[in-house]
Amino acid sequence: MARSTAQRVATTLRERIEGGSLPPGTQLSEEALGRELGVSRNTLREAFRLLVHESLVVHLLNRGVFVRVLEPADVTDIYRVREALETAGVRAVATAPAARREALAEAVAQAERAAEAGNWLEVGSADLRFHRALAALAGSERIDAAMDRLLAELRLAFHEMPSPRHFHEPFVARNRALAQLLADGEHTRAEAELTTYLEDARRLILDTMREADR
Amino acid sequence: MARSTAQRVATTLRERIEGGSLPPGTQLSEEALGRELGVSRNTLREAFRLLVHESLVVHLLNRGVFVRVLEPADVTDIYRVREALETAGVRAVATAPAARREALAEAVAQAERAAEAGNWLEVGSADLRFHRALAALAGSERIDAAMDRLLAELRLAFHEMPSPRHFHEPFVARNRALAQLLADGEHTRAEAELTTYLEDARRLILDTMREADR
DNA sequence: CTATTGAGGATTGTTGAACAATATCTTAGC
DNA sequence: GCTAAGATATTGTTCAACAATCCTCAATAG
Structure with missing residues (x-):
């Protein structure tokens, strides 16, 4: 059951996205989310990568990550x-x-x-x-x-x-x-x-x- | 064609893996590779995530990333x-x-x-x-x-x-x-x-x- | 001789701060 | 109203430090 901090953070965000509290199109701010979840920006970015892999969020260079909007x-x-x-x-x-x-x-x-x-x-x-x-x-x-x-x-x-x-x-x-x-x-x-x-x-x-x- | 440092690093590692200079099973040391490629450990870790997504390497918690061995x-x-x-x-x-x-x-x-x-x-x-x-x-x-x-x-x-x-x-x-x-x-x-x-x-x-x- | 345990060393995991690069917003000028 | 230049905010990247975990290997017990 060993999981890294980044994996736990990814799970939290996944639940929020699937639960609807982070609706499609929402930007996931590194600074705000990191402060709220009590993790550093670097760790948060690792969590983002996991969610990108699952296609739940998209990552735009120099713009940040956003909850996926399904066309x-x-x-x-x-x-x-x-x-x-x-x-x-x-x-x-x-x-x-x-x-x-x-x-x-x-x-x-x-x-x-x-x-x-x-x-x-x-x-x-x-x-x-x-x-x-x-x-x-x-x-x-x-x-x-x-x-x-x-x-x-x-x-x-x-x-x-x-x-x-x-x-x-x-x-x-x-x-x-x-x-x-x-x-x-x-x-x-x-x-x-x-x-x-x-x-x-x-x-x-x-x-x-x-x-x-x- | 704007690409981040992590993406460029991932590309060179991909070429080394597919070219055979990093054979399957090789551990990709954060410290050694980061020094050689002139990037920080954090950026290197982001590059690793991209390669994990492509299944070219596997990431074992607390152990590091290794070039994929195909069974x-x-x-x-x-x-x-x-x-x-x-x-x-x-x-x-x-x-x-x-x-x-x-x-x-x-x-x-x-x-x-x-x-x-x-x-x-x-x-x-x-x-x-x-x-x-x-x-x-x-x-x-x-x-x-x-x-x-x-x-x-x-x-x-x-x-x-x-x-x-x-x-x-x-x-x-x-x-x-x-x-x-x-x-x-x-x-x-x-x-x-x-x-x-x-x-x-x-x-x-x-x-x-x-x-x-x- | 084998298996277990434990200390030490090496590597990864995470943090926080700093600065650079880029995008977005604001404002001035036409 | 539109464009361009500057101000602001956010992301990209680096660095140094410390914590957590794994691996090695020797010492010990059986």
């Missing part, structure tokens, strides 16, 4: 990568260990329980876990890490979603259907469903973003 | 990601702009010219360009960046290849065949060829690595 083009790009990685998972389902396949069903069940309880934010988290588990079928550490980064970026966009229910509800049943297709060995149909799923989700996000820009 | 498991992992990303490119070939499709033929031609000239290192570079162009058909900045990182990692393994000709020669013709299948719209066969191509290349590297461990 529509970014959302489109992210969904292209998701399609590539999750499709790779679908294709590897036959050779994946049983534990990884069970993780899919587990995430679906969690999403359904959260939906019944009306906890739509948790539904969203379970949805991301499901798709992370999907990509994890490929059995690659690098794919897992890439998915983690992608989904962290996407969470920035989720913050702009005015109604979590409207956004997450339709996908609960579709996740179950997709999991069922995979369990039944219907690989081709599973791939097709995944593609339309991602296409629909992407469009929903983009429409909402355009809506918000008025 | 057989890493090679297997990298080829899983390559399969996912390059397959995504193959699938998007129909919708890709003409310029991107021409980049494929260009890389094939360069590899063939280099092979005729007996310049096998250049053949290797052209091979990587071809596969980078393949993934670029997907039209995603993040996929492009991921491929760049993956191929930079792979170069670490290429250093251990005793005979560049033996390793690169067989793949020149296969790249041309693959490009032809794509130009002909034979998507299914192209995907199949890509899979066996990557499988063969991976096995060749792994066999060589095991050979070298004796």
